[in-house]
Amino acid sequence: MTELLFKLGSRRVSKSSLRKFSRLLVLATVSLLVYWQVSGRAVDPTFVGERTDERLALEIYRKYRFETGNSWIDSYSLQRNLLQVRKGPHRGSKVGSIDELAFYDSDPRLTWTVYLDYFMREDVEIEFSWYDWGDFGDLNKLLSVEKTVLNCSVVFGKHFDVNFLREVEAEVGDVLFLSERACYDDEKWYRKQQLLRNRAGDPPSDLSGFCEARSPGRFQLPFEVAQLHEGVRPEVFTLQARSHLLSHVAQPVSLAVMERDIGCYRLGVDQDRRGNLVQSGLLARYLEEHESELDVDGDIKFDHLAAYERFLNSPVSSGLKIEIPGTNREITEQEMVSLSPDDFEVDVREIIDELRRLKAQDMLSNHELRYLESLEHSIGVSPWLASKYFPEAERIKDLNGMGSHRDLRFFKDALIWDPEEYNARLNSLIRNWLKFTRANGLISWIAHGSAYGHLYNGQRFPWDNDYDVQMPIKHLHLLSRYFNQSLILEDPREGNGKFLLDVGDSITVRIPGNGRNCIDARFIDIDSGLYVDITGLSVSSSPIHSNFKSFYDARAPSVDLKSKLKGFELPERGEGLNALDINQLADYVASHSQLFQRDQIKDVNNGQRAERQIQFKDTVLQHGLTPTERYIVNRELQIYNCRNDHFVSLELLSPLQSSLFHGAPAFFPSHNLAVLRNEYNVPAMYGFHLFEGKAFLPALHSWFMYNVLLDFTKINDKYPKLEKLKGTVSDVEIEDTEIIFKNMLQLDLIELFAIHYTSFDVTAYRVKELEIQYDETIDRSERQRLLHILWTQVRPKISSPAKDPVIFNHERNQWREMVALLGKRKSQEIQATVEQEMLQQLSLEAQKMYRRELSLFQIRNPSGELTDDLNTIVRALPSANVIFKEEPDI
Numbered sequence: 001m002t003e004l005l006f007k008l009g010s011r012r013v014s015k016s017s018l019r020k021f022s023r024l025l026v027l028a029t030v031s032l033l034v035y036w037q038v039s040g041r042a043v044d045p046t047f048v049g050e051r052t053d054e055r056l057a058l059e060i061y062r063k064y065r066f067e068t069g070n071s072w073i074d075s076y077s078l079q080r081n082l083l084q085v086r087k088g089p090h091r092g093s094k095v096g097s098i099d100e101l102a103f104y105d106s107d108p109r110l111t112w113t114v115y116l117d118y119f120m121r122e123d124v125e126i127e128f129s130w131y132d133w134g135d136f137g138d139l140n141k142l143l144s145v146e147k148t149v150l151n152c153s154v155v156f157g158k159h160f161d162v163n164f165l166r167e168v169e170a171e172v173g174d175v176l177f178l179s180e181r182a183c184y185d186d187e188k189w190y191r192k193q194q195l196l197r198n199r200a201g202d203p204p205s206d207l208s209g210f211c212e213a214r215s216p217g218r219f220q221l222p223f224e225v226a227q228l229h230e231g232v233r234p235e236v237f238t239l240q241a242r243s244h245l246l247s248h249v250a251q252p253v254s255l256a257v258m259e260r261d262i263g264c265y266r267l268g269v270d271q272d273r274r275g276n277l278v279q280s281g282l283l284a285r286y287l288e289e290h291e292s293e294l295d296v297d298g299d300i301k302f303d304h305l306a307a308y309e310r311f312l313n314s315p316v317s318s319g320l321k322i323e324i325p326g327t328n329r330e331i332t333e334q335e336m337v338s339l340s341p342d343d344f345e346v347d348v349r350e351i352i353d354e355l356r357r358l359k360a361q362d363m364l365s366n367h368e369l370r371y372l373e374s375l376e377h378s379i380g381v382s383p384w385l386a387s388k389y390f391p392e393a394e395r396i397k398d399l400n401g402m403g404s405h406r407d408l409r410f411f412k413d414a415l416i417w418d419p420e421e422y423n424a425r426l427n428s429l430i431r432n433w434l435k436f437t438r439a440n441g442l443i444s445w446i447a448h449g450s451a452y453g454h455l456y457n458g459q460r461f462p463w464d465n466d467y468d469v470q471m472p473i474k475h476l477h478l479l480s481r482y483f484n485q486s487l488i489l490e491d492p493r494e495g496n497g498k499f500l501l502d503v504g505d506s507i508t509v510r511i512p513g514n515g516r517n518c519i520d521a522r523f524i525d526i527d528s529g530l531y532v533d534i535t536g537l538s539v540s541s542s543p544i545h546s547n548f549k550s551f552y553d554a555r556a557p558s559v560d561l562k563s564k565l566k567g568f569e570l571p572e573r574g575e576g577l578n579a580l581d582i583n584q585l586a587d588y589v590a591s592h593s594q595l596f597q598r599d600q601i602k603d604v605n606n607g608q609r610a611e612r613q614i615q616f617k618d619t620v621l622q623h624g625l626t627p628t629e630r631y632i633v634n635r636e637l638q639i640y641n642c643r644n645d646h647f648v649s650l651e652l653l654s655p656l657q658s659s660l661f662h663g664a665p666a667f668f669p670s671h672n673l674a675v676l677r678n679e680y681n682v683p684a685m686y687g688f689h690l691f692e693g694k695a696f697l698p699a700l701h702s703w704f705m706y707n708v709l710l711d712f713t714k715i716n717d718k719y720p721k722l723e724k725l726k727g728t729v730s731d732v733e734i735e736d737t738e739i740i741f742k743n744m745l746q747l748d749l750i751e752l753f754a755i756h757y758t759s760f761d762v763t764a765y766r767v768k769e770l771e772i773q774y775d776e777t778i779d780r781s782e783r784q785r786l787l788h789i790l791w792t793q794v795r796p797k798i799s800s801p802a803k804d805p806v807i808f809n810h811e812r813n814q815w816r817e818m819v820a821l822l823g824k825r826k827s828q829e830i831q832a833t834v835e836q837e838m839l840q841q842l843s844l845e846a847q848k849m850y851r852r853e854l855s856l857f858q859i860r861n862p863s864g865e866l867t868d869d870l871n872t873i874v875r876a877l878p879s880a881n882v883i884f885k886e887e888p889d890i
Contacts, residue, residue: 072807076110076301098278098287101218110283111304116304116311117307125271138177139221155237156211180234180235218278241412245410252486254367256483259439304492308493326474331443335657335787344472344473384600384607386516399414408529425525432523443656444471447646452682455673459766469533473510473536497525501523509578521534547678549621559636564636653669686882698732713729713732761798761799765856786873786874853871
């Protein structure tokens, strides 16, 4: 049962611990079975219909593992779902009305239906609670307890007290969390946790200011986390952060609802009230107004997709649609987008003056008021004194260094132990950013390591845990002006993504300064804390890096500095201490040291030292130039940088080129290889490639951990029953692909196999794109024609390589319930049946691609006649080549 219900992490735990944990899982399984029988879900006609349990299980497992569509396999209703108690001592029972609910698990079908119905009737700001949009499932387990004593120490201990854990789980009838839960039943591991000495960063003994006692009540624990403290394990911090999110994290300014990638609607949020759908009365109002839809059992289905369609077709939606002056949404649909120097400079003073005039006339939206406040704050911030804006989960214990890539406020679960959900969330994250920018005509392109990963197979490197994108500074300001602090909601027809757009408070600062604010904005998944790093590119006074030496030496002499300096004021100079250059600031800090912290004084001194090197060290590229002179030269040379000091020239960027990234349209610099080589040592070869324990296998268009690759290719003979390859691992023959897939399943690498299955079309598209770009037998015009066909005719066929994480978790839970209902043996048979079916399909597709017969690349007219066959019209890439030696001629 254990291996079916969840995947343990990489930690080794004793067999006795696993046995103890298995007993807990049996308890949870019995609980699920009792709930299934008592609630009547097994006979729900909208869920089962004419299907037998086995047929239903086949459908659930196939959909859960191998389909990435966003349809729900069941429906959500008042009586069958919302009023059923699924957690705690009363699990399996049913409350009489919504007024008796003490907790409920968020479901987008419920939330969307009620919210959209309200907005179609009222043009007012809505009461908002994170509870309705985030995943509070584990916190709800604590809300359900009645006997176990709960206080602040529960979520501020370095780890859970094992006696408390067993007590609360006995009452709840389920494990409190899954990630590394088995470790707590390993006496050796637990004793080690207890013996760890107190260290700096551990939770304080006095929790006043961090946690406050509260009277227990509906939707309320007997305590409230007022301030986060990281010195605890991930499973403890998850509950701490969820409590804090409910009561202390600021409300979003608005909800931005996407319509696919073609538009966006703004719904206002009340900033003062924090009630959920039950507390605010919204749900009661909905039920009252839709009383006629109740069936004979008093049940009503929450059909969020129908509600969304009604919203789109209502006259209300047109007034809520977001239109951004200065953008052209049609540009983002083009295959190439030209950038101009104007995109990389903004006149902040002019913007502030304009906004102040509009404010005096009471003509600013809430977002624009916040934007004005941000600009007024930012122009007074010295880059050498700015405090860090974005909070990361860097000091959570035992997170394997992954915390620096998770937002502290929205941290939930140690996803590193759940590769399937991790992959789904990262996929949803970048696809929604790309859809969001297209929907609003905002220009952004994939950058840094994310662009490097795309080079090989159109996806991120599987070991990357965030994404990097860049924007021209003009579009970064538009992003801040219209969307800062918005909760971005994915079109519910396409998924259930929920992301906070958070822009830093110093975007007018365009040099690195003390290095604490290199990231300008983040697009944050509110159910994991994973994010997209967003940086703006602009003209600045930062000294150009030496890798642009030849470019600089050839062009800098033509810049007439003397004439350009006349009457020029450095735009980077602001107000207050930000009006001082680094030498003036250093003098001021030295004479007022009592006003500054030690690290601030150190940062200012480091800044002064760096400026002196520029002035007096002749090996520096812009040796001897003042900040004002460097700004002018950089602007004239059309070379731009972000606050992390990554430089790029306009001619390397423009025109931006379209491609697919994770199956979604994305832009990349026109000379992407050159841009990447300024940051990385990009090898010229496209073929079997080893890199720091990872291996790229061209036959499967994918990266794998090398030690895992050795297992499923049977190189190390560790598993004698596996089938051996006919070829070599560095030159896999087509006959070997099916053997590899079989071996994956034999080794129980189901997640790996499923990820490869669902991403096949996405990676195949990238391979075909490379074939067209680098086929030397066709001329440039033919290459452009074929790329156009690929973009217009093949791209629309490509779907997401991973499932929406909300639906994924829902289907995974359904599969667990089926396992509990059918038993281990039958469920394993069903699992094997589906996996063999998928094995045959994937092997057949791989063979068709090898034989150049893949239907994906066959272009047919409306009559079904074949007009172009991209399978045969270009040559296949050789198994080992040096295509990345130079840019493609496109």
